[in-house]
Amino acid sequence: MYKHILLAADGSENAVRAAKEAIKIAACHEDSMIEIVYVVDFDQSKSDVLHSSSSEARNLERRKKIARVEQLIKESNVSYKVTFLHGTPGPEIVKYANEQQAELVVIGSRGLNSLQEMVLGSVSHKVMKRVNCPALIVK
Amino acid sequence: MQSLKQQWFGNIRGDILSGLVVALALIPEAIAFSIIAGVDPMVGLYASFTMAVTIAFAGGRPGMISAATGAMALVMVPLIRDYGLEYLFAATLLTGVIQILFGLLKVAKLMKFIPNAVMIGFVNSLAILIFMAQVPHFIGISNMTYVFVGITLLLVYTLPRFIKVIPAPLIAIVSLTIVAIFSGVNLRTIGDLGTITQTLPSFIIPDVPFNLETFKIIFPFSISLAIVGLVESLLTSQIVDDMTATESNKNQEARGQGIANIVTGFFGGMAGCAMIGQSVINVKSGGRGRLSTLVAGIFLMFLILVLGDLVVKIPMPVLVGIMIMVCIGTFDWTSFKYLAKAPRTDAIVMLTTVVSVVWTHDLSKGVIAGVILSAVFFVVKISSVKITQENNRYYVNGQLFFASTDSFIDFFKYNDFNSSTIQIDFSNSRIWDDSGVGALVKVEDLLKEKGIEVEVVELDASSKKILSKLQGVSSSH
16 A cells, blocks of 8 residues: 655646546555646746746746646545645655655656657656655656 | 755755756756856856855855856846956955845845835846857858757757756757767857866956045945845745745855855856756756755866866857856746736836836846836835715724824815714724824814714724824823
8 A cells, every 4th residue: 555655747748647646556455545746847937937926926927837636636535735846846855755665756758848758868867766665657 | 854864964965966967967058157147157157166165155045056047147248348357356255244244134135025026027037147148150151050059959858858967958968069070160269259278267366456545436236236136136045935945044144145145256157046947947856955965066177177178169159059058047927927916016116126127137126126116016005095975974994194184184174074973983994103193083083073073983992002002191092
């Protein structure tokens, strides 16, 4: 049984599929909790600040990006919480998962930025290599 | 808010490392902005040293980097050209005094009234102006100049893929300066445009006559500098707040900017402010606390004292290449999508800000033009009341106050009514002032003359309150 499941979400279709798998696992046991983690990339901060009228508006806008994932989990009656992190997505997820001693990390195989992936390799691959717990990469 | 101890020593290792990185990244910018302003590179370098060191203590946003900036350099160009360096120092002092006053008057609250359209226009026009300032240094000089600008750009954009610890601009500068020296190509260098003195800045009193005449000369510049400095500083602090998910004291930052500019003026530097680009570099490199800003300032000065002789040998095309990179990084590239998608009025405000800045070369004028225009748009928008009809019920949509009463009254004056009783529904509206109450009374009278009975329904609590307060006895119906 996995009590603390960390689900990385970035607003992509893959993240939604990852959420469905995370729910299947979490639904097995009522003590299981899914933590939706969204990383705000450092490079995103500047344009987000410029294009939002307040930090509240900014938070709402970011919350919308994970709305579908959140909705899915809510409907399945699995307990969950939402956490926003700031930094470079891959390393930040790894750092947080290890700090929080998550028992399972669920992540989509491919995110939003395919160009970056070609050059730098995928975020999911990096996370899988460096996280201390098992990782589930969802196609 | 973190404790002061936390702000200073909560992240010692990260702060020292990032401070070193920022110092290296600051040098080319401080020199380039001095050249834009039309002063010796030392003026920008001294300013970057004193700004960073002072703001480390006096600022309200730990981890933010302040130094000589392009936005400020652009404002001071005519002052230096027409009156000289001493007047710049005096203007820098006055800028500091004005900023402290702004800080005491809690100006951070006013910043909320600057709409994002103006902020987007601000960064875009800043990028455009810095780019325009580079043009004379690379267009039509020599083919070798183009080659060096091109290689510099190639290096600064590809190197970060492979080398993450040392800032790419620094690697580009060092390697290309060496190439230029040993290949003997004929390129203009920083030494051709100014001198580097390897001494610490010393305390000076600006050598200007202290009279009304001087005040009249420097005051317009100081006001512009104070506004531009605060706009960029408070924007930067919001970005650092967001990146680090922490809060900052905006009024303390305004006062801190003022104190830092006063210190800078007394030590022979040009007015400065917070820098978006450098602050982002600092946070990305692990800087979070005040120590990072202090280390950046001190290490910058150390480098100049040690390496001053070499700095003058840096070829101008390399510096230009780095500045083009800074422009590309400053420009908000999502603006094009914004222009297509944002409300028309917002897009017009953004473009107006950019056009006024590029026209006047003064960012503060763009901010003021943008704020005024968006205020006008706001009043126009909020002062229109639309009335929709459903059977005998007339819905008021919009706010009813002194500016919007005309359209409200006109509707009932010129409309034909079929029924002898109508309802005016205020569920989508609110009455704000005596004009609103007066308009409602007038409409009731108008309709009574036409022989129509009026029932006012769905007033919210605050509208009812103002209605009964202002109508006094007549509220009994």
